Amino acid sequence: MLTEKRILIVEDEAMIAFDLEDVVASCGAKASVCLDLESALKKAEAGEFDVAILDYNLGGKTVLPVADALQRKGIPFLFNTAMAEFENLSARYKGAFVCRKPANEAELLGLLVKLTRLPPRAGMRKPVAYYSGTDS
């Protein structure tokens, strides 16, 4: 269901990025991995993606500039983060999904499919925020 989808993965931890790349690749998607904020921002602004997975904390910096850029481009995204930032994130990005790290693989893929199926830009307008994962 994610076949040929272009997915941007922003994650500063190589091991996790490596796994996420594998996960989406196993579903036939084309992953593009960014390990730092600068390159992620460049790619987001180029905007050639169907959906994005964003780690919140990139070596002490937040991924928010990337999220802003994606929002401007109308590209749906989900946050995959260990940080307890759900409320802030869902308030700032209406309708963005927040996945609590470590994410369940099936859940993550399910959310990605949902996001790619939304009509263009609809993901940004949805008034409800979702998050998955069990509370810590």
Add this chain to the structure above:
Amino acid sequence: MTPRFSILHALLILSLFAFLACVVTIVLAARAEFRFRALETQSFGTMLAMDGMIIHGLNAETGQRGFLLTGDETYLAPYERGIGEFQKAAGAYRDLMGNKMTPSQGAQLAELERLSGVKIAELSSTTKLVRSGNVGEAMKLLNTGAGKNAMDQLREVAARLVAEERAILSVARSEARRARLLVLACVIALSFLSIFGFALALRNLGRAQKLGLVEEHARQLTEERERTDLLARELNHRVKNLFAIVQSIISSTARQESDARVAATKIRERVYALSRAHALTSSIDMQQQTTLAELVDAIVASQVSDHCQLHADGPPITVIAQHVTPLGMVLHELTTNAVKYGAGSCDGGQINVTWLVERLDAGQELKITWQEICAQDVDLSLPGPEGFGSRMMAMSLSQLRGQSQRRWTPEGLQLEILLPLDDNGAVKDRNQSNTSPL
């Protein structure tokens, strides 16, 4: 409020009253003293006036009698002087007393003036008679004793006035003495109050110092707690991150290995390497960094068997907690491959891990050389460059902005890893700015 504080309060109020009472007493005492001094001067004057009156009366009387007996005019000079002064004496007394006379003093003064009038009349009558040659009449007048009588009464009245003046003065003197004693008592009381005040001030100073110490202690505690909270948050974040990494290791290994046993072994080895690496930076005092030498020792040396010689050498290189995972995983994959297919799998094999810092225009760079030496020829086809390990290594090195170059020599693998260092000579990563360390 504690009862002790109330007592202190009461003491302070009492002290205030005592102080006010002392001030009032001293003012009153000063007034009493002043009154006594004034009275003393006045009494001295009045007594002098009374004594003068008697003396001048006697002088006039002496002159009168001398003139009467001898008819010599020279006696009239002291007589005239005596009369003049005698007449002034009562007026002098009145001037000195002013309106401060008691009723009895007033009455006595009137009596004194009356008697002095009688005496002066007797004196002037006799001298007038002598001058006109009527000595017999003069002697007759003298012999009536009216003059002597008036003089005697005058003496008595003057003595009474002096006595009364003395009594008034004596009362004022004892009042002044009592006031002086009261002043002394006040001075003593004020001294005690001062000592009390000093003691209180000293105690408050001590308390203020103690309070300062307590506040300082509280501030230290707050700082300590903030630090602890920060460490707890940091630790919590790290644990969550580690769980995520472990999960990634499990899922990526499981996807790659179809055989569950092989997958389990690989996962166990990788998680073990991860835990060894993190043990270096997760001691109880939250040590935030380790060194490359320690990391090599923890990951590589623990896996290489006795048959294989490990030689690790290089300058001290700092590795912060965040970089332990990628660097540790790279070293683990290299070691695993060496143990399975390379120098670690053959007898007398040798692994050299050496590193050095190279200075470039753009900054410093760490160059790690991984060299495997095997006596026997090695199978160059394993592992493939696009295998799981290589991809994982490439990703990990990419996190550290590193590059690697792999060469196969007849003796075995030779790998060069280049990692940029920050200004402090520590391994840095992509999200770290070029100028400031994390």
